[in-house]
Amino acid sequence: MGNFFNEYLKTTDERLLSKWTQYFDIYTRELTRFRARPISFLEIGVFKGGSIPMWKAFFAEDARLCFVDIDPDCAALAVPGTKVEIGNQADPAFLADLAAQHGPFDVILDDGSHVCAHQVASFENLWPHLADGGLYMVEDCHTSYWPGFGGGYRNEASWIEYAKRLTDRMHSWYTDQDTLFPFDPIAKELHSVRFYDSITVLEKRVKAEPPATVYAQNGKVTLSRRALEIRGRKSAFAGKDGT
Numbered sequence: 633m634g635n636f637f638n639e640y641l642k643t644t645d646e647r648l649l650s651k652w653t654q655y656f657d658i659y660t661r662e663l664t665r666f667r668a669r670p671i672s673f674l675e676i677g678v679f680k681g682g683s684i685p686m687w688k689a690f691f692a693e694d695a696r697l698c699f700v701d702i703d704p705d706c707a708a709l710a711v712p713g714t715k716v717e718i719g720n721q722a723d724p725a726f727l728a729d730l731a732a733q734h735g736p737f738d739v740i741l742d743d744g745s746h747v748c749a750h751q752v753a754s755f756e757n758l759w760p761h762l763a764d765g766g767l768y769m770v771e772d773c774h775t776s777y778w779p780g781f782g783g784g785y786r787n788e789a790s791w792i793e794y795a796k797r798l799t800d801r802m803h804s805w806y807t808d809q810d811t812l813f814p815f816d817p818i819a820k821e822l823h824s825v826r827f828y829d830s831i832t833v834l835e836k837r838v839k840a841e842p843p844a845t846v847y848a849q850n851g852k853v854t855l856s857r858r859a860l861e862i863r864g865r866k867s868a869f870a871g872k873d874g875t
């Protein structure tokens with residue numbers, strides 16, 4: 633693959649790093665555009681500290697890198713130019729302090745307990761502290777299919793089911809069933825929900841205006857939001873396929 637990560641793995645020291653093989657392509661695809669900027673990065677989950685020097689080498693010298701773990705032993709694993717904070721990723725008070733000290737973040741990567749309720753709690757408490765244009769990534773989402781992690785196939789409490797509902801909420805501008813499916817303000821800032829094998833990526837892009845349709849003809853371009861107001865829509869093509 634020849635990306636940064638494959639080369640980096642050959643330079644690792646005694647700190648154990650463990651990631652699924654597919655993650656490095658995903659990191660390359662999602663994070664390359666953040667490399668050259670003095671961004672603020674947060675990773676939840678330190679373990680043996682293997683990812684700390686990896687992210688230090690990946691991001692710009694002046695990027696701010698912060699790591700979180702519940703295990704106090706992890707505090708000793710910071711490398712120069714990084715911070716390790718000790719606390720529980722599901723504790724709103726800890727996360728509020730963390731965000732006040734180190735936020736807003738451009739990239740948040742949850743590689744912590746992988747317990748679904750913790751993933752949801754971290755997202756709900758940290759999403760407001762993600763900068764415009766930032767990414768919120770949740771790793772090892774396959775635990776959503778494991779009852780022991782609060783998951784299980786189509787378990788409403790799993791992270792994956794929560795993320796699927798985020799997809800609905802992102803589209804709530806277009807609701808045609810206002811009582812069943814009301815507008816959700818997260819639609820104003822959730823740009824996309826991207827599902828990879830075991831990683832979910834939520835991108836924030838604050839939208840000043842509701843989405844609009846572009847009409848272009850003879851070089852004249854106009855915008856319309858009329859389609860957002862229509863109720864009881866029907867396909868203009870109904871019947872043309874024989875139905």
Ligand SMILES: C[S@@+](CC[C@H](N)C(=O)[O-])C[C@H]1O[C@@H](n2cnc3c(N)ncnc32)[C@H](O)[C@@H]1O
Nearest residue numbers: 677678679682683701702703720721743744745
């Ligand atoms: C998968 S490991 C992190 C691996 C590390 N990111 C890497 O790439 O080498 C998960 C870590 O999450 C920590 N953890 C477990 N529950 C947590 C919680 N509730 N809050 C914060 N960290 C937690 C564990 O102590 C463990 O060190």
